[in-house]
Amino acid sequence: MKYAFFPGCVSRGGAPELYPAVIKVCDRLGIELEEMYGASCTGSGILQEKNEFLGDVLNARTFAMAERLGLTIMNICSTCQGVMSQANKRLKDNPDRLREVNDILNEEGLEYKGTAEIKHLLWVMVEDIGIEELKKKFVRLLPDLKLAPFYGCYIVRPSWALEFESHPGREDSLEALIEAVGATVVDFAGKTRCCGFPILTINEKNSLSMVAKHTSDVQNLGADAMVTPCPLCHLNLDSFQPKAATQAGIKIHMPILHLPQLIGLALGFTPKEMGLGRHIVSPKTVEKKIADITATRV
Amino acid sequence: MQVTLNIKRFNPESEQPFPYEEEFNVEVEEHFTVLDSLIKVREEIDESLTLRCSCRASICGSCSMRVQGHAKLACKTKIIEVMDSEKRIKIEPMTNQPVVKDLVVDMKLFWDKIRDVRPWLQPEGPEPENEYIASNEAMIHLTGVMGCIMCGACVSDCTVLEVDNNFLGPAALAKAYRFVGDPRDGASKDRLKELSKYSGIWDCTRCYECVEVCPKGVAPMERIMVLRDKAIVAGFDGNYGARHTEAFSSLVEHSGWLDELRMIPKTFGMFNPLSLGPLMGMIPVGLRAFRRGKMPPIFHKSIPGVKNVRRIFKKLEARK
Numbered sequence: 272m273k274y275a276f277f278p279g280c281v282s283r284g285g286a287p288e289l290y291p292a293v294i295k296v297c298d299r300l301g302i303e304l305e306e307m308y309g310a311s312c313t314g315s316g317i318l319q320e321k322n323e324f325l326g327d328v329l330n331a332r333t334f335a336m337a338e339r340l341g342l343t344i345m346n347i348c349s350t351c352q353g354v355m356s357q358a359n360k361r362l363k364d365n366p367d368r369l370r371e372v373n374d375i376l377n378e379e380g381l382e383y384k385g386t387a388e389i390k391h392l393l394w395v396m397v398e399d400i401g402i403e404e405l406k407k408k409f410v411r412l413l414p415d416l417k418l419a420p421f422y423g424c425y426i427v428r429p430s431w432a433l434e435f436e437s438h439p440g441r442e443d444s445l446e447a448l449i450e451a452v453g454a455t456v457v458d459f460a461g462k463t464r465c466c467g468f469p470i471l472t473i474n475e476k477n478s479l480s481m482v483a484k485h486t487s488d489v490q491n492l493g494a495d496a497m498v499t500p501c502p503l504c505h506l507n508l509d510s511f512q513p514k515a516a517t518q519a520g521i522k523i524h525m526p527i528l529h530l531p532q533l534i535g536l537a538l539g540f541t542p543k544e545m546g547l548g549r550h551i552v553s554p555k556t557v558e559k560k561i562a563d564i565t566a567t568r569v
Numbered sequence: 570m571q572v573t574l575n576i577k578r579f580n581p582e583s584e585q586p587f588p589y590e591e592e593f594n595v596e597v598e599e600h601f602t603v604l605d606s607l608i609k610v611r612e613e614i615d616e617s618l619t620l621r622c623s624c625r626a627s628i629c630g631s632c633s634m635r636v637q638g639h640a641k642l643a644c645k646t647k648i649i650e651v652m653d654s655e656k657r658i659k660i661e662p663m664t665n666q667p668v669v670k671d672l673v674v675d676m677k678l679f680w681d682k683i684r685d686v687r688p689w690l691q692p693e694g695p696e697p698e699n700e701y702i703a704s705n706e707a708m709i710h711l712t713g714v715m716g717c718i719m720c721g722a723c724v725s726d727c728t729v730l731e732v733d734n735n736f737l738g739p740a741a742l743a744k745a746y747r748f749v750g751d752p753r754d755g756a757s758k759d760r761l762k763e764l765s766k767y768s769g770i771w772d773c774t775r776c777y778e779c780v781e782v783c784p785k786g787v788a789p790m791e792r793i794m795v796l797r798d799k800a801i802v803a804g805f806d807g808n809y810g811a812r813h814t815e816a817f818s819s820l821v822e823h824s825g826w827l828d829e830l831r832m833i834p835k836t837f838g839m840f841n842p843l844s845l846g847p848l849m850g851m852i853p854v855g856l857r858a859f860r861r862g863k864m865p866p867i868f869h870k871s872i873p874g875v876k877n878v879r880r881i882f883k884k885l886e887a888r889k
Contacts, residue, residue, distance in 0.1 A: 280827035284865035285858070309874045311825040316775050317817045320794045321801070325885040329878065375884065379877045428777035460638065465728040465776035472836045473810045474772050475847065480732035481774075510854055510863070549861045 272399065274345035274390075275337040276304035277355075280312050281502040282347055285510070288546025289502050292531045293347050293392065295545075299538050300400065300408060304345070307336055313354040316425070316469075324371075330358035331372045332379070334387035343388040345395055347531065349501035352391040353425020356432040359387060391426060393500045393530055397444040402451045410539040412453030415560045416496070418533070419457040419489035420445040421508065423501025427463045448530070449498060452537040457494040461485045468507040482507055482515035486525040496526040496557050498533050505529055510551045526554035536561060571596050572652055574606060576618070577661040578671050588668070591615075597648055603660065604632050604643035607672075619671035627784055630720030634672045635661040640722035640782045663725035665734070678734060679721050682741035686760070690748065693755025707752040714747045714792055716785040723779035723789050735768045739779035739789030742770060746792035749799060761800045770796045771810025809847075812836050822882040825872035829865040 282289040297304055310333040312318075314326035333355070337344045346352050362369045363385050373382050390398070396405060422445055426433070435441055446456045467481030486508060489497055499505050509527040516523040532545040542548070542558045571594055579588040593610045601609075604622055611618040622632040625644045632643040637651050637659055652658050666674040692701060723739035724730060730738050737745075745764055749757045764770045770793050779789040801811050816835035820828045833851055837844035858864055872878070 280829065284827065284829040285863060287863060287865075309872055311872060311875075311878045312821045312827050314821070315817070315827070317814055318821060320775075320797050320814055321818055322798075322885060322889055325882065325889075328881050328885065332877070332881070375881060378880070379874075424774075424776040424778075428781050430781060464731075464778075465774040467774065469774045469776075470729075470772060472813050472833060472847070473808075474733075474767070475850070477729060477733045477736075477772065481728065484732060510858060513857070514850075514854060549863055551857050551861060551863070 272301060273303040273305065273342055274395070275340050275342040276306045277310055277333065277344050277346040277351060278306065279346060279348040279351045279502070281506065285506050286502040286529070288549040289347065289505075289529050289531065292529060292535055292545050295540060296531045296535045296538060299535075299540075300405075302345075302395070302400075305340055305342060307333065307344070310336060313351050313358075315350055316354055319354070324368075326354070327358045327361060327368070328372050328375050330355050331362055331369075331383040332376055332381060334359065334362075334389075335376055335381040335383040337387050338384055339381075343390055345390055345392060347392045347500070348503065349391065349423030349426035349499075350503050352389065352394075353428070353432065355389045356434075357429070359389060360432045391500055393426070393444050393448065394438070394441060396534065397440055397447055398438065402447055405448075405534075406451055409452060409537040411537055411561070411564060413537060413561060413564060414453045414455075415564060416452075416454040416557065417457050417494050418449045418454045418528075419459055419492070419494040419497045420449060420462045421466070421485065421497045421499040421501075421504055421527075422463050423499060423504045424463070424465050426500060445498065445500065445530070448534070452533060457489055457492050459485075459488050459492055461488055466501075466504040466507045468503045471507060471511070476518065478507065479511060479515040479518045482511050483519035483521065483523065486512055486515070486523045486527075487519070487521055490523055490525050494525065495560065496528050496554060498528045498530055500530040502529065512552050524552060524556075526550060526552050526557050528554065528557070570599065570656070572606065572648060572656045572658060574610065575657060575659045576607075576610075576671070577659075578618075579662075579668050580617075580670055599649055601648045602644055603634075603636055603641070603646045603648060603651070603658065606648055606658075607643060607660070619669075619673050621673050628718060630718035633663055633720040633722045633725065635659075635663060635725065640664075640725040642720060642722070642784045645784055663721055665725055665727060665730040666721065674721075674725075676721055679719070679724050679738075679740060682724075682738050683719070683744055685737060686741045686745040686748070686764070687756075688744045688748065690751060690754050691756035692753050701753045703752050711747055711750055714743050714750075714787055717743060717747075717787045718785055720784065722782045722784060723787075726778045726782045728774055728776045728778055729772055733768070733772070736772050737764075737769055739773075739793070742773070742796065743787050743789035743792045746796050749796060757799075758803055761796070761803045762805055764796055765800045765805040765808055765811070770800060771808060809836055812838065818882075822879055823871070823875075824869055825875040825878045828869040830867065830869065 311329050319326040449456050467478035471478040535545040547554045574593045578591050597606050623629040627645040662668045662672045663674045669675050729736045748754050749760050773793045813836045
């Protein structure tokens with residue numbers, strides 16, 4: 272099993288614990304990764320505000336590189352997934368647009384034929400490996416953990432880009448993974464809402480209100496931690512949680528796990544190996560529960 | 570087929586005026602909509618059930634409510650498409666607006682915001698002798714947004730309004746686009762100036778909730794993105810929203826990927842006295858991140874082949 276690996280910007284920037292966790296998890300699962308060093312940022316939806324076509328050209332450039340490798344793209348960010356899926360849909364549905372894009376890519380000797388597939392690590396786990404196969408590889412179940420899913424907007428919306436009809440398992444894939452590691456899902460209405468990160472520097476008050484709302488909601492429901500496939504959500508929910516709690520005038524302590532960290536813990540990696548020590552909100556309570564669990568071979 | 574409707578109810582005139590959930594089992598036909606089933610409940614089980622509806626054909630916009638957690642027109646939503654595996658459907662009033670009774674909300678907030686964007690044409694120059702003429706080509710991009718039936722679904726599910734009811738919101742901003750984009754309107758610049766202020770276009774999180782729930786394909790968020798671009802082009806680029814977009818774009822153009830360390834000072838502006846507060850506010854967050862080894866790299870390396878990314882930027886920004 273081999274993928275063209277698109278790590279995105281944040282896993283090598285503000286969330287540096289994510290990248291090595293992904294590499295370790297994929298290695299243990301036998302997933303080979305060919306990193307796309309020359310691929311650019313997707314535009315994150317921000318570039319698309321100014322110039323959607325420019326965003327499509329940049330993403331088509333990445334798709335053309337993956338086509339050349341003959342590999343499906345694997346990314347590790349809900350925003351990257353959504354933005355690339357949207358661009359791909361526009362290009363696949365509109366031959367004229369694709370031709371126009373290729374006129375520009377040709378100058379670099381690239382051509383996008385419209386065949387790229389883009390999958391978040393979450394979807395790779397659920398669709399390509401499969402929950403049952405994953406369970407066989409897990410060496411440590413985490414039955415004492417109560418975990419709240421938090422998807423990140425762009426991996427659930429807009430639905431026209433995300434192929435839910437042909438892949439119905441995607442809509443509750445995070446819950447399926449939480450259950451697969453033996454943990455209890457803490458369901459809450461905010462799991463598909465916005466974390467507030469996109470407006471952090473524009474309207475910090477609102478952004479922090481969203482952080483406080485989601486983290487305190489799941490705290491009140493008894494969650495030990497939240498799990499997210501989106502590093503941008505992680506940045507806001509984790510790094511800005513202390514500030515959000517101060518603004519809201521309430522006590523919040525809600526550890527936020529990156530999705531691959533959760534998988535890694537079930538695969539037997541230590542919290543340190545998964546970079547949990549780098550989080551702003553200490554996941555000590557989670558670590559303690561994991562330490563208390565006797566390693567169990569499934 | 571029997572389905573179970575779990576309806577959130579509220580009667581302000583009851584002795585205990587708190588919201589509660591009531592379960593109704595109702596026999597429905599396969600073609601039934603959620604509205605059909607609610608009317609059946611009202612006619613056969615509990616006549617006190619309160620809801621708004623009129624046309625039953627997705628035109629009047631009266632019957633918006635939350636079905637299985639998302640705002641929908643009850644008359645456009647078929648039971649078999651939304652019921653879960655146990656044939657249950659959760660029905661609640663719209664959110665972000667106060668509930669009057671059961672499934673009816675007070676839409677004052679919605680209408681106030683629509684009024685705030687001055688939803689009428691403000692032509693400039695002398696009045697023509699006959700009608701104002703607009704070509705089909707100049708109006709075609711407005712047809713989608715003119716399809717708005719003011720149902721309030723987008724306002725109900727807006728993630729920003731959930732935490733801040735000062736935000737103009739998706740419906741009003743889509744309405745604003747309808748007039749900014751009208752070739753007969755003479756107040757576009759003035760409108761864009763107003764919309765660029767706090768609580769306007771830059772407060773949207775781009776979460777796509779409004780696009781997803783709109784029953785008429787108005788896609789409010791996409792209109793807001795066009796308004797942002799128009800505002801920057803019109804010169805309203807000094808606010809943090811516009812600066813954030815420009816900073817992001819120039820950083821990606823420069824190295825091919827985002828230099829997060831420079832993003833915040835570039836957005837706020839290092840020498841802008843008004844930015845001192847926000848910049849200082851970021852220091853504790855930065856220090857915490859530094860202590861945990863979470864800082865982005867100080868020396869940000871460009872991606873291999875970045876010259877091609879720069880070429881694409883140069884070419885397409887010039888073309889625009």
